[in-house]
Amino acid sequence: MNRIQQKKDYLKQSLSLLRDKFSNIPADKSVIHKVASPLRLEHAKGIVADAILKIMNDHNLQMLALLVNSCRSEVVKILNEYSEKYFKELKWAVIDEFGSVILKLNTNIATHNYLLPPLLDDLEESSESSDFYAKSTNYFSAINQNLLKIVIYHWRLFKNATEQGYLSASELILKSNVSQASVSNFIRYSLEKNYLLKHKIHNLYKFNNNCLEDLLEDWSFYYKNNYGKAIRFISYDTTYSIDTLLLKVKVLRDHNIRIAIGGFLALELQKLNYVSDIPDIRIYTDNIKYTKDELDLIEYQSQDDVTGRKIIELVSPKAEASIFSHIMNKDIPICDIIQCYLDVRHKASRGMEQADFIKKSVLL
Incomplete structure (x- = not known):
């Protein structure tokens, strides 16, 4: 089976x-299935325009489904623009x-976001192709999460500059x-996904801001499903304050425990909190048992134990470099x-609201 056919079958x-x-998704015979490359947006525009013409002239066709490898937001913009201009009743799906x-x-329903099983390798593919797409499923590995942060932060730091906004491979290795x-x-796959742009003359790489929102969505879905379970504790007594916790965290840091505060509390300490109440406190550490003892925490049993106490999640991160190499405050270690953003993105207690605030006010 060739790769294009495999993608259409996946679609x-x-x-x-x-x-x-959604029972109102038409049967396959009424759907136009296409594989589009956002690296060639003119090609995507042609697919959308052609599909609209076909659907308008054939009552048996009702929907366009597109499979893309990255930059969903760019394709969605094209779909919205063309449907608004030529055919407002257009039904569509963009899947990566x-x-x-x-x-x-x-037209009366807002866009929905869901997560499906990823596209897997076909065993009949060549070894080179299989090797490449196997790497794609590990894009958010422990190493790559660290690399992603370096590239994104370097871009954010110099986003108003010119050449300074670029990183060479050697600089990325060093950092x-x-x-x-x-x-x-990492660079190879990032270029393929269009997350990085290559400067042809100097062989330097720059982050593609147009894809940042897609990247954050992909990363947050991976984070939710693969980052591991936090162990929940509660404070020993009801007089346990945030100031007490912060003081103990500083002591642990001084004792060479790798530790960092994440989530809602970290945002509050950086004055970036949009949600006033902190539903729980997340702390990353390389030694959960020692940290739990030094912070005077007891194991969380049930909601009945919580009254007047703080819920504290201790997490031993898989991607340690991604956590402990990117601490924002040297006095009180903060993620x-x-x-x-990743910490709060999937929290039920207004986490999405807080994440959207961070994305719009800081990251984008």
């Missing part, structure tokens, strides 16, 4: 899964190879302290803003 399978949630989907079935092979794989 059809994804729509089949979505029909379990990570399994994220943006779906619009009715991340990882192997040349790891950086090369960087990207990590805080």
